[in-house]
Amino acid sequence: xxxxxxxxxxxxxxxxxxxxxxxxxxxxxxxxxxxxxxxxxxxxxxxxxxxxxxxxxxxxxxxxxxxxxxxxxxxxxxxxxxxxxxxxxxxxxxxxxxxxxxxxxxxxxxxxxxxxxxxxxxxxxxxxxxxxxxxxxxxxxxxxxxxxxxxxxxxxxxxxxxxxxxxxxxxxxxxxxxxxxxxxxxxxxxxxxxxxxxxxxxxxxxxxxxxxxxxxxxxxxxxxxxxxxxxxxxxxxxxxxxxxxxxxxxxxxxxxxxxxxxxxxxxxxxxxxxxxxxxxxxxxxxxxxxxxxxxxxxxxxxxxxxxxxxxxxxxxxxxxxxxxxxxxxxxxxxxxxxxxxxxxxxxxxxxxxxxxxxxxxxxxxxxxxxxxxxxxxxxxxxxxxxxxxxxxxxxxxxxxxxxx
Numbered sequence: 001x002x003x004x005x006x007x008x009x010x011x012x013x014x015x016x017x018x019x020x021x022x023x024x025x026x027x028x029x030x031x032x033x034x035x036x037x038x039x040x041x042x043x044x045x046x047x048x049x050x051x052x053x054x055x056x057x058x059x060x061x062x063x064x065x066x067x068x069x070x071x072x073x074x075x076x077x078x079x080x081x082x083x084x085x086x087x088x089x090x091x092x093x094x095x096x097x098x099x100x101x102x103x104x105x106x107x108x109x110x111x112x113x114x115x116x117x118x119x120x121x122x123x124x125x126x127x128x129x130x131x132x133x134x135x136x137x138x139x140x141x142x143x144x145x146x147x148x149x150x151x152x153x154x155x156x157x158x159x160x161x162x163x164x165x166x167x168x169x170x171x172x173x174x175x176x177x178x179x180x181x182x183x184x185x186x187x188x189x190x191x192x193x194x195x196x197x198x199x200x201x202x203x204x205x206x207x208x209x210x211x212x213x214x215x216x217x218x219x220x221x222x223x224x225x226x227x228x229x230x231x232x233x234x235x236x237x238x239x240x241x242x243x244x245x246x247x248x249x250x251x252x253x254x255x256x257x258x259x260x261x262x263x264x265x266x267x268x269x270x271x272x273x274x275x276x277x278x279x280x281x282x283x284x285x286x287x288x289x290x291x292x293x294x295x296x297x298x299x300x301x302x303x304x305x306x307x308x309x310x311x312x313x314x315x316x317x318x319x320x321x322x323x324x325x326x327x328x329x330x331x332x333x334x335x336x337x338x339x340x341x342x343x344x345x346x347x348x349x350x351x352x353x354x355x356x357x358x359x360x361x362x363x364x365x366x367x368x369x370x371x372x373x374x375x376x377x378x379x380x381x382x383x384x385x386x387x388x389x390x391x392x393x394x395x396x397x398x399x400x401x402x403x404x
Contacts, residue, residue, distance in 0.1 A: 005186070006126040006134075012183045013119045013138045016076075019176055020115030021145020022153070022169055023083055023107045027052040029153050033162040038096040051100040053352060055108025057345040060117035062109070064341030068334055072122040075114040076181035083111030084174035091166035116142065117341035120321075124328045124336060125188035129274065131328065132281070136270020136321045140263045143317065147259060207330040208392040215330060216339060218385055219323055220346040225382030226286055227350025228357065229293060229375040230316050232368075234258060235355035237309070240368050244300050254309035261310050262317030269318020270325075278325030279393055283386040285322065288315035290379040297372050320347050326389075354378070 027049040034040075034048060063075035086106030093099035120139050127134040156165040207215050233240075237258070238251035265285075273281040292312045299308045323343040331339050358371035 009126055009184065009186075010123055010134055010138060012180055013123050014141045014144075016177065016180050017115045017119055017138060017141025018144045018148060019173060019180075020079070020083065020112045021142055022149050022173060023052065023086070023103075023112035024056065024142075025145060025149040026087075026153055026166065026169060027103055027107070029150060029157060030162050030166075033157060034096065034099060037162075038099070040096050047096065047100050048103050050352075051104030052108040052112075053348060055104035055110075056113050056116070057348040059109035059111075059113025060341035060344055061338050062341075063114045063118045064121055064337030064339075066337070067118040067121060068337035071187055072118055072184050073181065075118050076184055077178070079111050079114030080174075080177035080181050082106050083177065084170040086111050087166045087170035087173065091163045091170070117344045118337055120324050120344075121337040121340045122184070122188065124324060124340075125333060132270040132273025132278065132321070132325050133267070134270065135324050136266045136268070136273070136318065139321045139324070140266040140317075143259045143263045143266065147256070147263075208389055208396065212331065215389075216342060218389065219326060219343050222282070222382045222385040223320075223323060223343055223346040224350040224353065225378045225380075225385065226289065226316075226319050227347045228354035229289060229379035229382070230319070231351045231354025232293070232358045232371055232375040233296060233309070233312050234351075236358050236362075236368065236371070239362075241305060243368065244305070246302055246305070250302060250305075254305060257306065257309045258313040258316075261313030265314045265317030266321055270321055272318070273322060273325045277393075278322045278329055279386060279390040282319060282322035282326065283383065283390055285315060285319040286379060286383045286386055289319065290376055290383065291315075293372055293376050293379060297369065320344070323347070350378075 030048060063079065066075045066078075083106070086102055086108075089106060090099055090102045093102060116139075120135055123134050123138045124131055153165060156168065160168075206212075210218070234255065237255050238248050241251035241254065242248055269281055269285055272284070276284075289312070292308055292315050295308045295311065299305050324340050327339045327343055328336055354375065357374060358368070361371045361374060362368055364370075
């Protein structure tokens with residue numbers, strides 16, 4: 001295999017994730033026009049996004065398992081066919097229920113799911129010394145999609161309506177995903193686990209003294225903790241800014257800054273993981289996120305809100321990629337696909353739970369103070385798990401060094 005091929009594969013994976021992100025953001029922006037056409041309120045109008053995200057998360061585990069057994073090309077082919085098919089079928093949906101089921105099954109579960117966890121797992125097999133950096137780059141495609149697709153889709157919605165836009169998306173994804181996926185045909189070389197600072201790790205029957213499934217559960221709970229906290233500023237920044245007396249447009253700009261600086265955070269976090277390990281990178285990112293959440297409680301001017309939004313993007317963007325590095329460190333390479341998929345499924349669930357909890361707590365209290373305090377509490381849970389796992393890793397490394 002040529003020395004340049006892993007870099008080419010990384011670029012292809014980044015482009016695939018960016019294009020495949022159209023599924024998620026189309027399900028967000030279609031809320032209002034679909035609700036108007038089908039005669040539903042905004043509550044039911046938000047269901048296409050909910051169905052998509054449930055399918056997307058569960059599909060990541062399913063597609064990851066397929067990738068573990070047959071290689072990334074099988075889920076890539078399935079997803080490259082299912083995502084455009086889902087867009088095409090959705091463009092002709094006759095009811096909100098039909099629309100939601102199509103998005104959940106075809107666009108989410110069988111379609112866009114292959115461009116997230118399975119691609120992250122695949123790239124982790126092609127890099128060793130720079131594995132963290134590679135994972136950070138490819139997973140930033142989800143944020144790049146967030147910067148690219150919303151303005152394009154909104155323009156198309158305004159110009160020609162949502163049905164024609166979904167039909168066009170079927171052509172765009174159908175003509176691009178499959179040809180790009182062909183570049184993923186070569187199977188990865190034999191992979192090795194890499195620990196903190198690039199040190200090899202022996203994957204045993206009881207990683208860090210836990211059973212494999214117990215360690216997996218701890219990683220998943222950590223994912224819920226960080227993403228419940230992460231969801232509060234990302235989901236509620238616009239109403240939060242409105243409550244402070246500022247225009248909604250300023251809140252949208254702050255969200256854009258969070259996502260934009262999140263790309264930087266994901267790449268830097270990957271680079272950091274290569275030097276200090278995924279567990280330390282997770283603890284650093286989680287600690288910084290907690291500090292910024294505290295800062296949100298005291299921010300009320302536009303200048304301070306812009307500043308904490310940038311700081312939040314720089315802190316939170318690198319947390320999720322750390323889970324992929326942790327899984328690749330302490331589990332066999334042949335289980336990476338479904339285990340990374342499971343970890344990322346719980347981060348998606350945490351985002352959904354965190355967004356809902358913040359809204360419910362605001363309704364109960366009439367203030368965003370309690371939602372932010374709740375977010376900080378969940379963040380502390382994440383930090384506690386990261387600190388526990390890091391302490392066990394440090395003891396095991398010292399014991400191994402003493403035995404040598």
